Amino acid sequence: MDPQDEAAYAGRVRAWADHLRDGSRQTWTEFLGTPAAPADDRGGAPLPGAAQLELVRRLADADADLPRFADLADLVLTTAGPGRGLVDTPLPWPSSRAVGTPPVEPDRLPAEELLRASAGVLARLLAPEADLAPPRPSRPWRPWRRGFTLLGAPTTVELVRTALLERGLREGGARTTWFVLGGPLEDLMAQRWSARVRAGAGLRWQRLWRTSATNDRLPPGIALASIAQHVADEFDPSRVHVVLTDDPTTTLARVSEVLGVPGGPLEPRADVLATDLLRRVNPVLGLAIGDVARRHVVDRVWPQISAGEQTAPLGAPLAHLDWAIAAGERMAGALSSARYAVHGDPAIVVPTRRAGVRRAPDPDDVLAHALVVVGRAWRRYTERQP
Amino acid sequence: MARKVIVHVGAPKTGTSFVQELLFGSRQRLMALGIGYPADRFDAHFLAALDLMQLTWGGLEREAVGAWDRLASQVRAWPDTAIVSHEILATASRAHVARALESLSTGDTEIHVVLTARDLVRQIPAEWQENVKHRRIVKYADFLAHLQDPSRQQGVASWFWGVQEVPDILDRWGSTLPREHVHLVTVPPAGSPPQLLWQRFSRVLGLDPAEFVLEDDVRTNASLGVAEAAVVRRLNEQVNGVVPNHHYRAIVREALVHQNLSRDRRSARLSVPPDVWTWAADLSRTWVTELALRGYDVVGELDDLLPTEPLPYADPDHPDIDEFADAAVRALTAMTVEAARLRDREVELQHDIEELIDKLDAAHSTPIYKLKERAVARASTSRFAAKGLGVYRRLRGRNSRST
Numbered sequence: 001m002d003p004q005d006e007a008a009y010a011g012r013v014r015a016w017a018d019h020l021r022d023g024s025r026q027t028w029t030e031f032l033g034t035p036a037a038p039a040d041d042r043g044g045a046p047l048p049g050a051a052q053l054e055l056v057r058r059l060a061d062a063d064a065d066l067p068r069f070a071d072l073a074d075l076v077l078t079t080a081g082p083g084r085g086l087v088d089t090p091l092p093w094p095s096s097r098a099v100g101t102p103p104v105e106p107d108r109l110p111a112e113e114l115l116r117a118s119a120g121v122l123a124r125l126l127a128p129e130a131d132l133a134p135p136r137p138s139r140p141w142r143p144w145r146r147g148f149t150l151l152g153a154p155t156t157v158e159l160v161r162t163a164l165l166e167r168g169l170r171e172g173g174a175r176t177t178w179f180v181l182g183g184p185l186e187d188l189m190a191q192r193w194s195a196r197v198r199a200g201a202g203l204r205w206q207r208l209w210r211t212s213a214t215n216d217r218l219p220p221g222i223a224l225a226s227i228a229q230h231v232a233d234e235f236d237p238s239r240v241h242v243v244l245t246d247d248p249t250t251t252l253a254r255v256s257e258v259l260g261v262p263g264g265p266l267e268p269r270a271d272v273l274a275t276d277l278l279r280r281v282n283p284v285l286g287l288a289i290g291d292v293a294r295r296h297v298v299d300r301v302w303p304q305i306s307a308g309e310q311t312a313p314l315g316a317p318l319a320h321l322d323w324a325i326a327a328g329e330r331m332a333g334a335l336s337s338a339r340y341a342v343h344g345d346p347a348i349v350v351p352t353r354r355a356g357v358r359r360a361p362d363p364d365d366v367l368a369h370a371l372v373v374v375g376r377a378w379r380r381y382t383e384r385q386p
Numbered sequence: 387m388a389r390k391v392i393v394h395v396g397a398p399k400t401g402t403s404f405v406q407e408l409l410f411g412s413r414q415r416l417m418a419l420g421i422g423y424p425a426d427r428f429d430a431h432f433l434a435a436l437d438l439m440q441l442t443w444g445g446l447e448r449e450a451v452g453a454w455d456r457l458a459s460q461v462r463a464w465p466d467t468a469i470v471s472h473e474i475l476a477t478a479s480r481a482h483v484a485r486a487l488e489s490l491s492t493g494d495t496e497i498h499v500v501l502t503a504r505d506l507v508r509q510i511p512a513e514w515q516e517n518v519k520h521r522r523i524v525k526y527a528d529f530l531a532h533l534q535d536p537s538r539q540q541g542v543a544s545w546f547w548g549v550q551e552v553p554d555i556l557d558r559w560g561s562t563l564p565r566e567h568v569h570l571v572t573v574p575p576a577g578s579p580p581q582l583l584w585q586r587f588s589r590v591l592g593l594d595p596a597e598f599v600l601e602d603d604v605r606t607n608a609s610l611g612v613a614e615a616a617v618v619r620r621l622n623e624q625v626n627g628v629v630p631n632h633h634y635r636a637i638v639r640e641a642l643v644h645q646n647l648s649r650d651r652r653s654a655r656l657s658v659p660p661d662v663w664t665w666a667a668d669l670s671r672t673w674v675t676e677l678a679l680r681g682y683d684v685v686g687e688l689d690d691l692l693p694t695e696p697l698p699y700a701d702p703d704h705p706d707i708d709e710f711a712d713a714a715v716r717a718l719t720a721m722t723v724e725a726a727r728l729r730d731r732e733v734e735l736q737h738d739i740e741e742l743i744d745k746l747d748a749a750h751s752t753p754i755y756k757l758k759e760r761a762v763a764r765a766s767t768s769r770f771a772a773k774g775l776g777v778y779r780r781l782r783g784r785n786s787r788s789t
Contacts, residue, residue: 047480082441083442084545087544087547087548087558100551100554120440207627283447
């Protein structure tokens with residue numbers, strides 16, 4: 001590419017960027033088919049890459065009503081893709097450069113590249129949240145109330161815990177009743193994965209399974225039989241209850257029955273896509289504001305990241321399904337012969353060889369979710385910085 | 387005179403660790419010459435590069451928060467020539483480069499970019515080996531296929547070309563600088579004296595290379611042979627998912643690879659198969675032609691980037707079984723010795739703990755300590771004693787639960 005051609009290319013890319021800033025959803029190919037204005041390479045800022053440009057286009061496509069879209073576009077276009085991936089992917093042009101990343105049609109970029117760009121943008125949008133004070137959980141002192149302690153499946157624990165506190169029960173205490181909450185093993189692993197990622201891990205779903213299978217050990221937080229056994233040994237087995245169900249409403253009903261309070265409906269949470277998105281954002285956000293602040297920010301914004309997700313639960317990766325079934329059977333066996341109360345059928349924990357189950361998050365689905373989350377984060381950002 | 391900042395951006399496997407060790411170890415002497423190499427630890431510039439490019443690195447990135455801004459502010463505060471050096475900077479995108487150069491400048495700053503480069507035929511096996519040392523399990527044949535895939539979207543291809551495609555790296559880092567401020571230092575061909583690279587590099591810094599004596603133990607990343615690399619790759623398959631990164635770094639990379647297998651290479655040197663040699667040689671010629679037109683300051687010869695005659699090829703995916711077994715036994719020996727050393731250390735620490743317990747017991751057997759213990763025990767049953775203890779603790783100025 002000679003210097004004149006390079007200037008013409010740069011001018012056309014900047015013109016498309018301007019067009020996208022105005023909310024256009026035209027692809028690069030469609031844009032190239034429109035009459036070209038005179039080349040205008042203003043120089044200065046580096047040319048945005050294909051991923052940044054395409055992300056702006058997809059954001060406009062996902063939500064046409066985003067406020068101050070041009071400002072969001074500028075933020076996206078100036079955010080370098082963090083971490084590893086294609087370096088400065090150029091757009092197709094009649095005379096391409098002999099060196100560097102080969103050109104790619106932006107709308108044919110791999111979802112992973114757009115997710116990388118999204119992670120950088122989300123980190124920039126979320127970092128200012130660190131300046132807000134972390135919420136202080138209120139814990140009214142009610143020693144006369146019945147105490148409970150929840151262990152096991154992290155998401156279910158969170159949901160049930162909130163419901164019980166709303167009913168005026170207290171957490172912990174000397175005469176607490178211990179509940180170990182669980183369900184199907186794959187669901188337990190998904191909840192564990194979500195909790196680990198929210199705590200800062202950049203862990204993939206497949207990696208969590210591989211590590212567990214290689215070590216032939218379930219993550220300690222969801223090894224229901226070991227947890228219940230430990231609590232029964234340390235305290236009174238009559239105060240230990242393992243509750244096995246496949247939905248949080250039934251779990252709450254069983255726990256409430258033991259505690260003598262009314263149950264109620266609980267909305268099940270699906271957060272596969274949000275978790276896979278967050279694992280990509282975590283390292284970038286952690287580098288920007290540090291790990292402690294990252295944790296506070298994630299605690300605060302997790303409801304916005306995970307809201308609206310309707311994905312089906314993930315299954316164990318095929319490579320580890322045999323191990324998953326064996327581990328589930330061992331757990332079910334241990335729970336069946338326990339000397340503490342078990343509510344529900346222990347066989348529920350054992351995975352089955354179901355067909356048509358997704359066994360890893362689909363990057364295209366994660367990207368679609370990421371576009372929604374960037375939009376939400378942008379609205380929040382503009383509300384705080386009018 | 388304008389301030390000068392020299393940014394050495396790579397490439398990996400071109401003797402960069404050697405240069406960085408020398409710069410880090412010579413900070414005081416450099417300072418006396420007006421040259422700053424701001425680093426409070428050997429890997430300070432590595433952490434800064436991680437931060438700049440928002441890269442993860444097996445958990446090390448947690449130590450990198452704010453590292454680039456700290457380094458840049460030290461560089462800006464330095465009145466004369468300052469040096470920044472890390473090889474992973476080679477893969478910085480144009481946006482990262484823009485941020486880096488802006489943050490290192492104070493207006494009157496003269497920025498120079500230096501890239502040390504070696505011929506592609508030597509870089510390809512060196513990079514695969516580096517991947518293996520970073521616990522990857524990709525087979526050599528797959529690695530080579532990924533590099534040759536024009537899309538660069540498979541495996542580590544995007545990283546490889548990001549840090550090894552010399553004309554593109556110089557374009558990303560040097561397109562906003564005067565050509566004479568972009569320095570390409572070529573690594574001499576295999577068999578050249580080790581001082582030659584330092585002589586070339588020091589010319590860019592304006593130093594007399596003879597003033598900086600190379601210590602024998604200066605850090606170099608020695609190569610593994612075909613069989614040794616195959617053993618480590620197979621080991622990775624077994625320990626990935628079992629051994630956490632921090633243990634892998636200490637036990638496999640440091641104790642096994644750096645301290646043993648690469649110091650005692652007995653199998654053939656890693657090379658490329660003939661078809662890859664031809665492809666890489668063609669590509670290298672294209673690069674050299676392109677670079678000759680750019681007008682950069684070339685230190686050494688551009689022809690150093692062309693491969694020399696091919697080495698005999700031995701396939702690390704199918705190593706000679708005797709050599710493989712020999713390397714595996716040496717690895718097992720090294721690990722046994724390391725395990726014994728750690729056991730000795732454990733025994734020493736156990737001994738230290740027992741000594742400390744004895745000292746603690748002696749301290750607890752004094753009359754004054756026993757008196758305090760009785761007072762604390764009394765406070766748990768007597769409100770009067772508890773109040774007295776509370777007053778005593780307030781007077782002491784801290785709330786100690788131990789006495």
